[in-house]
Amino acid sequence: xxxxxxxxxxxxxxxxxxxxxxxxxxxxxxxxxxxxxxxxxxxxxxxxxxxxxxxxxxxxxxxxxxxxxxxxxxxxxxxxxxxxxxxxxxxxxxxxxxxxxxxxxxxxxxxxxxxxxxxxxxxxxxxxxxxxxxxx
Numbered sequence: 089x090x091x092x093x094x095x096x097x098x099x100x101x102x103x104x105x106x107x108x109x110x111x112x113x114x115x116x117x118x119x120x121x122x123x124x125x126x127x128x129x130x131x132x133x134x135x136x137x138x139x140x141x142x143x144x145x146x147x148x149x150x151x152x153x154x155x156x157x158x159x160x161x162x163x164x165x166x167x168x169x170x171x172x173x174x175x176x177x178x179x180x181x182x183x184x185x186x187x188x189x190x191x192x193x194x195x196x197x198x199x200x201x202x203x204x205x206x207x208x209x210x211x212x213x214x215x216x217x218x219x220x221x222x223x224x
Contacts, residue, residue, distance in 0.1 A: 107137075111146065118151075125155075127162070134166075145179045152184075160197075167201070171210065 105123040109115055113129035122138040127147040135141050137155040147162035158170045161177040168174055170188040178196035185201040187209045193199065204210075 109147070143180070145177075158188075169210070 105121060107119070107121045107123070107125045109119075109125070109127045109129045109131055111128045114132070115130070116132045118133040118136070119125060119131060120136045124140045124142065125135055125137040126142045126144060127135065127149060128144040130148045130150070132150045134151045135149055135153050135155075139155065140157045140159065141153050141155040142159045143149055143153070143162040143164060145161040149162075149164045149166060152166040153160075153164055153168045153170075155169075156171045157173050157175075158168050159175045159177070160168070160180040160182060162179070163181045163183075165183045167184040168182060168186045168188075172188070173190040173192065174186055174188040176182060176191070176193040176197035176199060178194040181198045181200075183200045185204070186199060187204040189206060189210065191203065191205055
């Protein structure tokens with residue numbers, strides 16, 4: 089495997105970037121990344137990742153999480169939307185709505201919000217958000 093590749097020329101999907109918000113770090117503002125975002129500190133804002141958002145045990149997000157896959161081990165105060173799957177680990181607390189094709193909740197994981205699953209759930213949420221943005 090080559091150490092350095094130009095984007096679009098042999099770059100593997102697994103080589104997408106990893107962005108880490110470490111323990112003790114606080115980010116105020118939205119985060120957007122193509123690869124994986126791992127949160128062990130605190131983020132106040134929306135977190136978007138092309139591949140995965142991982143909120144570690146002790147990590148906090150005060151905002152929405154949007155990704156292909158989300159693994160939550162800490163606390164999220166906002167909605168979580170994943171195109172593929174969401175995993176709620178035993179140490180996690182979610183205060184907000186969840187929408188995904190697949191959902192795994194480990195014993196002890198808490199969800200305080202509406203859970204929508206399947207292809208139709210993702211489509212319904214997109215339509216609802218679009219309608220809410222138009223109403224003043």
